Amino acid sequence: MTALLELSGVSKHFGGMKAVDDVSFTVRQGAICGLIGPNGAGKTTVVNLISGYLKPTTGTIRLAGADVADLRPHRLAAAGVARTYQNLQLFEESTVLENVLIGRHLSFKGRRWQMGRTRRREEAEQHEVARRLIDRVGLTGVIDADVAELSYGMRRRVEIARAMATEPRLLLLDEPTAGMNRTESDEIGELIRSINDEGVTVLLVDHNVRLVTEVCHRVVVLDWGRVLTEAGPTEVWQDQRVKTAYLGTHDRNAVEAPDAGR
Amino acid sequence: MFDWLEPLQLFRLDTALILTLLVVSVHVTFRVGIMSLAPMGFAAVGGYTAALVSTKTELPFAVGLLAATLLAGAIGALFAPPVLRLRGIYMALGSLALAQAIVVLIRISDFTNGPNGIAGIPVEVKTEYLIIALAVAFLVLELGHRSHFGRAAKAVRLDERTAEGLGINVFRVRFVAFTAAGAIAGCAGALEAHRTMVISPDQYGFATLVIVFTYVLVGGNGHWAGPVLLTWGLTILRDLLQVAGGHWEDIVYGVLLVVVLLVAPNGLSDRSLYRGLRRRWRDRGNPPSPKIDEPAEKVASP
Numbered sequence: 001m002t003a004l005l006e007l008s009g010v011s012k013h014f015g016g017m018k019a020v021d022d023v024s025f026t027v028r029q030g031a032i033c034g035l036i037g038p039n040g041a042g043k044t045t046v047v048n049l050i051s052g053y054l055k056p057t058t059g060t061i062r063l064a065g066a067d068v069a070d071l072r073p074h075r076l077a078a079a080g081v082a083r084t085y086q087n088l089q090l091f092e093e094s095t096v097l098e099n100v101l102i103g104r105h106l107s108f109k110g111r112r113w114q115m116g117r118t119r120r121r122e123e124a125e126q127h128e129v130a131r132r133l134i135d136r137v138g139l140t141g142v143i144d145a146d147v148a149e150l151s152y153g154m155r156r157r158v159e160i161a162r163a164m165a166t167e168p169r170l171l172l173l174d175e176p177t178a179g180m181n182r183t184e185s186d187e188i189g190e191l192i193r194s195i196n197d198e199g200v201t202v203l204l205v206d207h208n209v210r211l212v213t214e215v216c217h218r219v220v221v222l223d224w225g226r227v228l229t230e231a232g233p234t235e236v237w238q239d240q241r242v243k244t245a246y247l248g249t250h251d252r253n254a255v256e257a258p259d260a261g262r
Numbered sequence: 263m264f265d266w267l268e269p270l271q272l273f274r275l276d277t278a279l280i281l282t283l284l285v286v287s288v289h290v291t292f293r294v295g296i297m298s299l300a301p302m303g304f305a306a307v308g309g310y311t312a313a314l315v316s317t318k319t320e321l322p323f324a325v326g327l328l329a330a331t332l333l334a335g336a337i338g339a340l341f342a343p344p345v346l347r348l349r350g351i352y353m354a355l356g357s358l359a360l361a362q363a364i365v366v367l368i369r370i371s372d373f374t375n376g377p378n379g380i381a382g383i384p385v386e387v388k389t390e391y392l393i394i395a396l397a398v399a400f401l402v403l404e405l406g407h408r409s410h411f412g413r414a415a416k417a418v419r420l421d422e423r424t425a426e427g428l429g430i431n432v433f434r435v436r437f438v439a440f441t442a443a444g445a446i447a448g449c450a451g452a453l454e455a456h457r458t459m460v461i462s463p464d465q466y467g468f469a470t471l472v473i474v475f476t477y478v479l480v481g482g483n484g485h486w487a488g489p490v491l492l493t494w495g496l497t498i499l500r501d502l503l504q505v506a507g508g509h510w511e512d513i514v515y516g517v518l519l520v521v522v523l524l525v526a527p528n529g530l531s532d533r534s535l536y537r538g539l540r541r542r543w544r545d546r547g548n549p550p551s552p553k554i555d556e557p558a559e560k561v562a563s564p
Contacts, residue, residue, distance in 0.1 A: 053427070073423075082428075091416070091417060091424070093532070105410060105414050119408070119409065146533075162428070166428055
């Protein structure tokens, strides 16, 4: 029950704008934690802070007890933090396999200029690992296709496979089902659960109520850069403040919970 | 070994080979997404180092060449941190400013004989040396291209932020490339000095840089062979067409640059350019395969 990720009093100000304001929450080792909130609540900023793309104005971020707030993204990747991006950032002119292989960068043991048999053996091993990951996300059939040729849903999966290639302890998923239909997002939910079963802790940012309710163990709600509440995945939607945050005060009685896939 | 060539042809061959080294230098920076206009500055460092070593000391040519390469590489390493902080056009301007500062220093310094340059540099360069230097460069480039370092370099060029998130130390990759590019350009400068006997600050200006950039851009950064083969192909072509040195040469280059960058914005060795061809090859004999796609989907509206 130890905390893998621990944010305490984290703020990020852009000029006078408090994108993230005094946010504290912890993610248990081995958990799937949801991070939800209306658009502009600061979810992606939190993900950027955790993955090192932004430095907090104040506060500390601890990964397995070590302060990581000042680390650059590549150091955090080495420390076991991997992520996907809200608006897909794949290497477009590369194949699925190449994209995943770039994720293997950290685990190449060999020196830069190794050649001959050593290089070929390591390359073959890494290809095998990448192949397994691609198989796992269901893309074996298009392994050598350029990602630019793939459909949107498939591209999301490439990104997840690439993040998994870094062998993370903590996987940050920034809206992995945005723009997906129900079947597809259910499949992504299955994938997240199976990744979690291997012991990878997941922080899931998504608007998809079904997904969040079904896969998350715990849900943190952000609104206007602050933590509104933290609760279990079903209780959280009962909370009047969460409904208000999503729907505004006037629509209080109109809908029970925000609809999926907005 | 190359006795069968006429002196003029031999001269042009050597010119092309040294130009290829500069092309390689620029290609190395392009591969990791650095837009550097510094190569002529590094070539000046190399040329003057080699020239001063051989005219002011008794040391052999090889020592001067080595010193030139190392010094240019060291200056590259020194320039890298400030230049690599910049982005896009500012990076280009920053690198140009630093590199041309070197040329200005050479021009005003008595030690380098100011604007008059240095004459009487012993001719030591044989075509064989140039070929060896290039072969070494190609070998290193190909090993880098095939290693995971090459893959990391490509990732940095395509999207440095994403590369960083996958554990690639973007600064280190670029630092290595910038330093190596400096060393290669320095080596080219030294070889050039020992071939033409005379150097002056004026030769390290824009004219050569523009030609080199044309080759690198048109050749593309998919593989080092693109720019290299283009350099050689155009050298032969301009000889055959006898346009070398005339007004027509610039026009031909200009048209070539515009046409290629319209057809293939990432140059001729760009992979996506051949995607359609590869698919046709894959599907040869079979009815055209349906485009890999799932049923129509909503577009993301985050």
